[in-house]
Structures are given as structure tokens and as C-alpha cells.
Amino acid sequence: MSQPNAVHPPLEGAKLVIGTIAVSLAVFMNVLDTSIANVSIPSISGDLGVSSDQGTWVITSFAVANAISVPLTGWLTQRFGQVRLFMTSIVLFVIASWLCGLAPSLPFLLAARVLQGAVAGPMIPLSQTLLLASYPRAKAPMALSMWSMTTLIAPVAGPILGGWISDNISWPWIFYVNIPVGIVAAIATFAIFRERDSVIRKAPIDTVGLGLLVIWVGSLQIMLDKGKDLDWFNSTTIVVLTLIAVIALAFFIVWELTEEHPVVDLSLFKLRNFTGGTIALAIGYGLYFGNLVLLPLWLQTDIGYTATDAGLVLAPVGLFAVLLSPVVGKFLPRIDPRKIATAAFLVFALVFWMRSRYTTGVDTFSLMLPTLIQGIGMAGFFIPLVSITLSGLPGNRIPAASGLSNFVRIMCGGIGTSIFSTAWDHRSGVHHAQLVEQANLYNPNFNASMQQFSAAGLSHDQGYGLFNSMATQQAAQLGVNDLFYISAAIFVALIALIWITKPERSGGGDSAAAASAAH
Numbered sequence: 001m002s003q004p005n006a007v008h009p010p011l012e013g014a015k016l017v018i019g020t021i022a023v024s025l026a027v028f029m030n031v032l033d034t035s036i037a038n039v040s041i042p043s044i045s046g047d048l049g050v051s052s053d054q055g056t057w058v059i060t061s062f063a064v065a066n067a068i069s070v071p072l073t074g075w076l077t078q079r080f081g082q083v084r085l086f087m088t089s090i091v092l093f094v095i096a097s098w099l100c101g102l103a104p105s106l107p108f109l110l111a112a113r114v115l116q117g118a119v120a121g122p123m124i125p126l127s128q129t130l131l132l133a134s135y136p137r138a139k140a141p142m143a144l145s146m147w148s149m150t151t152l153i154a155p156v157a158g159p160i161l162g163g164w165i166s167d168n169i170s171w172p173w174i175f176y177v178n179i180p181v182g183i184v185a186a187i188a189t190f191a192i193f194r195e196r197d198s199v200i201r202k203a204p205i206d207t208v209g210l211g212l213l214v215i216w217v218g219s220l221q222i223m224l225d226k227g228k229d230l231d232w233f234n235s236t237t238i239v240v241l242t243l244i245a246v247i248a249l250a251f252f253i254v255w256e257l258t259e260e261h262p263v264v265d266l267s268l269f270k271l272r273n274f275t276g277g278t279i280a281l282a283i284g285y286g287l288y289f290g291n292l293v294l295l296p297l298w299l300q301t302d303i304g305y306t307a308t309d310a311g312l313v314l315a316p317v318g319l320f321a322v323l324l325s326p327v328v329g330k331f332l333p334r335i336d337p338r339k340i341a342t343a344a345f346l347v348f349a350l351v352f353w354m355r356s357r358y359t360t361g362v363d364t365f366s367l368m369l370p371t372l373i374q375g376i377g378m379a380g381f382f383i384p385l386v387s388i389t390l391s392g393l394p395g396n397r398i399p400a401a402s403g404l405s406n407f408v409r410i411m412c413g414g415i416g417t418s419i420f421s422t423a424w425d426h427r428s429g430v431h432h433a434q435l436v437e438q439a440n441l442y443n444p445n446f447n448a449s450m451q452q453f454s455a456a457g458l459s460h461d462q463g464y465g466l467f468n469s470m471a472t473q474q475a476a477q478l479g480v481n482d483l484f485y486i487s488a489a490i491f492v493a494l495i496a497l498i499w500i501t502k503p504e505r506s507g508g509g510d511s512a513a514a515a516s517a518a519h
Contacts, residue, residue, distance in 0.1 A: 074400025
């Protein structure tokens with residue numbers, strides 16, 4: 001693998017196609033693994049002889065290691081080179097996946113998942129960097145469209161594929177599927193990119209910054225993952241983890257802003273485009289990911305859907321996302337990316353408003369229509385916002401900016417999941433209390449219902465039990481509707497963040513500036 005001193009020209013023809021496929025396969029494999037294990041926890045726990053609560057550490061261990069390693073991408077790229085680091089990440093990810101599948105016990109599986117999450121971190125930021133450097137300036141938006149399709153579809157495909165594998169084969173295969181995909185991606189990456197590595201600079205290791213990063217991110221991630229199980233701030237464990245995370249974060253920010261060779265370049269937040277684009281993308285992704293967890297959970301627990309059927313309800317989201325992403329990529333150089341992102345956020349707001357109208361008798365068509373429409377919004381979600389975020393940055397800052405932006409996005413995804421899960425429980429409890437208040441002899445509707453139950457042959461206690469069951473289902477429905485409605489409102493409010501940015505227009509457009517910087 002060469003150590004370059006010159007700028008690399010864009011790829012052309014078959015090399016460009018193979019390079020794009022290789023990078024996209026690596027991203028798909030990586031993102032898929034963030035969600036594929038979720039539906040398989042009962043199978044994994046049962047097979048390894050542990051409780052489901054212990055089994056959830058399979059998800060937590062990956063998330064913590066991944067969250068810590070993503071923001072290190074810029075620093076690691078300087079020390080090892082972007083192609084070498086990307087290749088190493090893929091190979092180690094394949095080995096870690098193989099070890100996960102072989103795991104004879106939970107501690108062994110958790111250790112393999114920590115390795116898998118840690119080596120997966122640089123893959124997504126570097127995939128953006130490699131794609132932007134591979135395409136001509138005018139076609140940079142097309143590179144981002146290829147990247148966004150895999151990033152958006154994989155979280156939807158994960159639960160469907162994971163559920164099917166667990167039901168029809170065995171849980172180790174949710175990890176083994178990565179092996180052939182990773183091998184193909186590694187071989188193709190080596191063949192296309194081996195002579196296109198970035199310049200290596202032996203910057204000193206910021207051990208203090210790295211230690212503080214591990215402490216605050218690890219504490220925050222464990223707090224978010226275990227908060228609901230431990231009843232949040234009624235738990236001493238959660239309070240302690242929160243204090244550790246807050247204090248370590250404060251020291252981390254001060255240290256990184258004053259350190260000559262920081263492990264994470266926080267000075268990027270001084271740039272208007274990076275800050276506005278990153279925050280809008282991260283909060284939007286947190287809402288999207290929180291709802292991605294909430295919707296199938298509600299369908300399974302309250303509407304009676306199986307895990308596979310709930311996953312299939314989400315499947316149509318990929319249709320318009322796949323069809324329209326290349327179109328958005330093609331027209332982005334001629335259109336202000338803020339307008340495309342605004343339209344995407346309005347589509348998301350419409351989708352969540354439609355879902356806020358659901359009832360307990362919702363039919364399949366009503367469930368799938370908003371999901372289908374959501375694909376339109378997703379096509380214009382990542383591409384323009386990534387374009388805005390990287391706009392105007394010099395080439396040597398692209399990996400660090402991409403790593404930091406993706407880190408904030410991933411953290412917001414985890415925060416969104418925790419908030420939505422807890423808020424649904426809270427809102428359902430509030431609505432249940434309000435509905436049960438109606439269960440008194442002075443309410444003619446309640447009396448009429450009890451008479452119907454009695455006529456159907458139910459005893460007094462059975463009638464009350466059935467009423468409570470119906471109230472619980474209705475309360476869960478009203479709770480989920482509240483969250484859908486709030487999501488719609490937040491997406492509209494986020495549009496203001498998009499318009500505080502001022503993307504630079506350069507030749508081929510805003511994304512072209514990022515592309516030329518990446519070369």
C-alpha cells in the first residue's frame with residue numbers, strides 16, 4: 001500500500017462502480033449489526049442460559065464500544081491512513097463476527113461484541129471520505145446518495161433479517177452473515193483503494209482525552225441502555241453513571257479545546273455549517289431511530305403483530321429511498337441543499353402526523369402508507385445535510401468532521417430510543433389513569449359497557465378485568481399517538497436549524513466543495 005504525496009484523481013468506469021459497491025457493502029454490514037441482534041435476544045439468552053435482561057448487554061456492549069471509537073476516526077486516520085484503517089476495520093469486523101457466532105458463553109460473546117463495536121467505529125465516517133474522494137466534484141452528491149441508501153435501509157432490514165434467521169436457522173447466523181459480505185468488501189476495497197491512501201502524520205497520543213472520552217461515553221451509553229430497567233433516577237446506579245458522564249464530559253471539552261493534538265477536534269463546532277448541519281441531522285436521526293424502535297414495539301405489544309410482520313410494515317420505507325436517492329444526488333448541485341432538507345423534514349412531519357391519527361383498529365394499509373411516504377423524506381434527509389456539514393472543509397479535516405458528526409448522530413439515536421421508550425410508558429400511564437377514572441357508577445357509558453359484559457356471560461370481576469384490559473390498550477395507543485404528534489412538531493421546528501447554515505457554492509455545488517476537499 002503506497003504512501004502518497006500527491007492528490008489522487010477521481011476513479012472512473014469499472015473501478016468507480018466496484019469501489020462504490022465495496023464501500024457500500026461495508027457500511028451496510030456495519031449498520032445492519034446495530035439492529036439485527038435486537039429481535040434475537042430471547043434466542044441468544046435462552047441458548048446461553050442467561051436472563052433476557054443479561055442478554056441485552058449484547059446490544060449495549062456493541063453500542064458502547066462503537067460510540068467510543070467513532071469520534072476517534074480523525075486521529076486514527078492521521079496515524080494509519082484512511083485506506084489502511086478502513087481495510088483493517090473490515091477484516092477485524094469479520095473476525096469479531098465469527099467469534100460472536102462461536103461464543104459458548106455470554107462473557108465470550110460480550111467480549112467479541114466489544115471488539116466488533118470498536119473496530120466498526122471508523123467504517124462509516126471513512127466510507128463517506130473514500131466515496132467523496134472517488135467521485136468527480138460534480139458527482140459528489142451521487143456519492144452521498146449511494147452512501148445514504150445503505151445507511152437508511154440497513155436499520156430497517158436488520159430486525160426483519162434477524163427475526164427470520166432466529167426463527168428459521170439459529171442465532172449465530174445473525175453474525176455469520178457478515179463473513180461473506182465482509183470478505184467481498186475487503187477484497188474489493190484492497191483492489192481499488194490500495195494505492196489511494198492518505199498521508200500519515202504521527203501525532204502524539206492524547207491519552208488524557210482518550211481516557212475521558214471512554215469514561216463519559218461509556219457511562220452515558222450504559223445509563224441510557226439500562227435506565228428504563230433500573231427505573232431511571234430512582235436508581236443509585238443511574239444517578240452515579242449520570243454524574244460520572246457529566247463531570248467527565250465537562251473535563252473532556254475543556255481538555256480537548258486546549259490540547260495541541262486533541263483526540264477529537266471539537267474546534268469544528270466553531271464552524272456554522274458543521275454545527276447547524278450536525279445538530280439538525282443528529283436530532284432528526286434521533287427522532288427517526290426512536291420511532292423506528294417504538295412503532296414495531298407498539299405493533300407487537302398492543303396490536304397483536306408478530307416480530308416478522310411488524311418488520312414488514314416498515315419495509316416499504318426503502319422503496320422511495322432507493323428510487324429517489326440517486327435523483328436527489330443528481331439534482332443537488334443545482335439546488336440549495338437547505339431547500340431539499342427542508343422538504344424532507346416537512347415530509348417526516350407529515351408522516352408522523354398521519355401516524356398520530358392511528359386507532360387500536362388500524363388496518364395494514366394505514367400502517368404502510370406513511371411508511372411508504374417516509375421513503376421520500378429519507379431520500380432527502382442524509383444527502384443534503386451531510387453535504388452542508390462537510391461544506392467548505394479542507395481535505396485533512398474531512399475524516400475528523402465525518403467521525404465527529406457521525407458520533408453525535410449515533411449518540412442521538414441511542415438517546416432517542418431511551419427517551420421514546422420511557423416517554424411511551426409515562427404517557428400510557430397518564431392516559432390509563434384518566435381512562436380508569438371513568439370507571440364509576442355515575443358514568444352512563446361505563447354502566448352500559450358493564451351491562452353488555454354481563455349480558456355476554458361475564459361476572460362482575462371479569463367485566464372490570466376486561467374494561468381494564470381495554471383501557472390499557474387504549475392508553476398505549478394514546479401514548480404512542482402523543483409521541484408521533486410531538487415528533488411531527490419537532491421536525492418542523494428543526495427546519496430553523498437548517499437555515500442558520502450557509503453552504504458554500506463551488507462549481508459543482510455545495511457537495512462538490514466537500515468532494516474537492518476530500519481529494
